[in-house]
Amino acid sequence: MVLDPVILSRIQFGFVVSFHAVFPVFTIGLASYVALLHGLYYKTGNAAWDRLAAFWVKVFAVVFAMGVVSGIVMAFQFGTNWSNFSYASSNFIGPMLSYEVVTAFFLEAGFLGVLLFGRGKVPEGVHLFAALMVALGTFISAFWILSTNSWMQTPAGVEMVDGHFFVKDWAAAIFNASLPYRFAHMAIASFLTGGFVVAGVSAWYLLIGRDVDANKRALSMCMWLLLVLAPVQAVVGDMHGINTLEHQPTKVAAMEGNWETQSGAPLLLFAWPDKEAQMNHFEIAIPKLASLILTHDPDGVVPGLKEVAPDKQPPVWFVFWSFRVMVAMGLLMIAVAFIGVFLRRDGKLYRSRPFLQTLRLMSIAPFFAVLAGWFVTEAGRSPWLVYEMMTQQEAVTPSLTGWMVLTTLIGYFLVYLVVFVTGSYYLTRVIRGGMQPELPHDDVETAMRPLSAAHESLDDDASRTVRS
16 A cells, blocks of 8 residues: 555644644633632632632643643654745744743743742732732733744745755744734634633533532633634634635635636535536525625625646645634634623523533533634644645655554544543543632642642542542
8 A cells, every 4th residue: 555645644633733722722721710710719709719729720731731731742744744834934933933932932841830830829919919910921922823824824024945944034033924813813712711711610510519609600701701702703714714815715616616717706515526527516505695794895806716726725625624614613602602691690600501501512612613613723734734835745744654644643542542541631630620719828738740730629529529
């Protein structure tokens, strides 16, 4: 059997990135929420905020550990699978990753220990400061990673000489055309992910009548956050789409399933794009709506996929349907946020069991939206690795064989399966253990590793089981 190393390398990197991406997007939002809880406790002295902060710090510890473990592999893949790209882009990618380590990773690592194990060991102001620094570190890290990835989408400030990218303008390269929209889109997605997870867990506690007062506070905060950010995300997404139309028209054409450049392009609600036939099957469309959304003019011109050769077109059906999954999840999140407003007005927000059950289910919706968005972003750029400057075929390691990639792909899958099962076990135990009763701040066990921050919750859960 002949295996294509380029396709398998894309699958391998896509698998690793997809597995890893859900953890940072959650921890970014959750770190800010934890910092807010610490700030509320510092200001008010209300024990409910302290208990919520202590609980969600444990969840953060588990998810952060899973994110670190799953993310290590990606750096190695640049060298093992994409060595031509690593060599060509080293003048830019190398410094960018170093900036992340120096400005973000050191900041997070330095204050993470204080956040996880400093409760009762350092003054409250210092503990709050540590929470704020960890939250800030997650955003700084996201900035450098998204700047690097955005440069691959909309390269700027470089020139290629003898197969090497040379940076001519660092400001243009770092603050490239798509960065502002992509960073804003991802930041809001992180808050939405954290908000829906906290809302879902709080809803479950309310359903079983556990820590009702504290979880009412948590749910109320999240629903106000979601009410504001879910619609804002739609606006930012629209701005991002217009930016993509300007700089990556072929990706937009794939997202819309639009083959012919036309004015008054319809919005396809359903279709099956056929790249081989260069057409769609089973179309259900709303006339002129795609032009209205993308150009804000019902007769605006939308580019078609046939503007480029078939071998320069992305996998259209995959991009087309990934985009629709992302939009569907976004609309669902907006709907749930607005339903929460009406239930709050009627005094049923904390008592409507169908709505609370819906929130439990909705806790996974942002993850589907994030993954679908990444699929659109990365697959929509294909066959380019650096848009219109380096193809995936040119970037792959020359000596790589399909069997080598397949072997490592199976190995990564097995390792990540262990990481996922182990992390899910810890996370489930932490959530089932719930919040601690109010304790003095000096009654805290010192620990040496992130996951041990969850042990206290596991011990409490075991004690309750024995007593029952």
